Amino acid sequence: MHIASSTGSEPGSTARPGQEGDQQQEQPIRLGKSFRIGLSGPPGVGKSTFIEAFGMNLLSKGHRVSVLAVDPSSARTGGSILGDKTRMTELSRDTRAYVRPSPSRGTLGIVLAVNILSAGYDICLVETVGVGQSETMVADIVDMFVLLVPPAGGDELQVAPQWGMKKGIMELSDLVIVNKSDGALVDSARNAQIEYTSALKFVKAISSHWKPKVIRVSSKGGPEGGIDKAWDAMKEYFDIMESTGDLQAKRGNQRKIWMWRQVSSELLDLLNEDTQVREMANELESKVLRNEVMSGAAAHQIVQRFMKGMSSS
Numbered sequence: 673m674h675i676a677s678s679t680g681s682e683p684g685s686t687a688r689p690g691q692e693g694d695q696q697q698e699q700p701i702r703l704g705k706s707f708r709i710g711l712s713g714p715p716g717v718g719k720s721t722f723i724e725a726f727g728m729n730l731l732s733k734g735h736r737v738s739v740l741a742v743d744p745s746s747a748r749t750g751g752s753i754l755g756d757k758t759r760m761t762e763l764s765r766d767t768r769a770y771v772r773p774s775p776s777r778g779t780l781g782i783v784l785a786v787n788i789l790s791a792g793y794d795i796c797l798v799e800t801v802g803v804g805q806s807e808t809m810v811a812d813i814v815d816m817f818v819l820l821v822p823p824a825g826g827d828e829l830q831v832a833p834q835w836g837m838k839k840g841i842m843e844l845s846d847l848v849i850v851n852k853s854d855g856a857l858v859d860s861a862r863n864a865q866i867e868y869t870s871a872l873k874f875v876k877a878i879s880s881h882w883k884p885k886v887i888r889v890s891s892k893g894g895p896e897g898g899i900d901k902a903w904d905a906m907k908e909y910f911d912i913m914e915s916t917g918d919l920q921a922k923r924g925n926q927r928k929i930w931m932w933r934q935v936s937s938e939l940l941d942l943l944n945e946d947t948q949v950r951e952m953a954n955e956l957e958s959k960v961l962r963n964e965v966m967s968g969a970a971a972h973q974i975v976q977r978f979m980k981g982m983s984s985s
C-alpha cells in the first residue's frame with residue numbers, strides 16, 4: 673500500500689469534493705483486492721462502535737469502506753444487522769460506505785460476500801462476535817485479524833483479560849485493541865494493555881516479519897480517542913506484509929483452504945442429495961446415538977455406500 677498525499681481530485685481518488693474536511697487524503701489501496709480487516713471480540717466490547725468511528729475516519733482519508741457483519745446466530749435469529757445499522761448510523765448513511773448484513777448461506781456465502789465487497793471498496797471490515805467458530809473462519813478470509821478486548825476487570829461484562837488466551841484467539845490476532853480506554857476505565861485499559869502485551873510474548877508469531885501489537889483506544893473519544901493509532905498500526909502491518917511477500921503467501925494459503933472447504937461442502941451436498949445414502953445415514957445416525965455403532969465405522973459405511981452409488985451411475 674502506497675499511501676501518498678492526495679487532494680481528492682486526482683484520478684482514482686474516491687473522495688467526493690467537499691467531504692475531505694481537514695484530513696489529509698490518502699490513495700486508495702491497490703493490491704488486486706482491498707485490504708480486508710477482521711474485527712473480533714466478546715459481545716459488547718464495542719466492535720460496532722469502533723467500526724463506526726474507524727470507518728468514518730477512513731472515509732475522511734479518502735478510502736472507500738465496506739462492512740460485513742458476520743453473525744453466526746443470524747441464520748437462526750434473523751440477525752442483528754438491524755441493531756448494527758442503528759449502531760453504525762453515520763456509516764450506514766454515507767454513500768461512500770456500504771454496510772452489509774451477515775450472509776445466510778453459511779461459510780462459503782461469507783467468502784463470496786467478502787470477495788464482492790472487496791471489488792468496489794478498498795478497505796473491507798468484517799465484524800464477527802468472538803464466540804464459536806466464526807473468528808477462525810474470518811481469520812481465514814481476511815488479511816489482518818484484529819482482536820478488540822475490554823479494559824481489565826471492572827467491565828460490565830466481567831470478561832477476564834485472559835479471555836483471548838483461553839479461547840486461543842490470541843494466536844489468530846495481528847493486533848489487539850483495548851477499547852473503552854476513556855473516563856474511569858483508562859487505568860484498567862492500561863492494565864489490560866500490559867497484560868495482553870506480556871501474554872502475546874507466549875504466542876507463536878504468524879509472520880516472521882510482524883510482531884502483534886497492543887494499543888488502547890476509545891471508540892467514543894472522537895479525534896482524541898486514538899482511532900488514528902489503530903489505522904497507523906494496520907497500515908504498518910499491510911506495508912510490511914505486502915513488501916515481504918507474506919501477504920501474497922497468506923492469500924494464496926487462504927485460497928487453498930477455501931478450495932478444500934468448497935470441495936467438502938460440494939461433496940456433502942451430493943451425498944445428501946442421494947436418497948439411498950440419506951436413508952442409510954439416518955439409520956446409522958440413530959445407531960451412533962445409541963452407541964451401537966462407532967462413529968468412525970458409520971462414517972466409513974456412508975462414504976462407501978455413496979461411492980458405490982457414484983460408480984454405478
Ligand SMILES: Nc1nc2c(ncn2[C@@H]2O[C@H](COP(=O)(O)OP(=O)(O)OP(=O)(O)O)[C@@H](O)[C@H]2O)c(=O)[nH]1
Nearest residue numbers: 714715716717718719720721801851852890891892
Ligand atoms: N465508554 C465507552 N463505551 C463504549 C466504547 N465503545 C463502545 N462502547 C459502548 O459499549 C456498548 C457495546 O457497544 P457495541 O459497539 O454495540 O459492541 P459490539 O462489540 O459491537 O457488540 P455485539 O455486536 O453485540 O457483540 C455500547 O453501549 C457502546 O456505547 C468506548 O470506546 N468507550
Ligand SMILES: [Mg+2]
Nearest residue numbers: 719720721756
Ligand atoms: Mg456489534
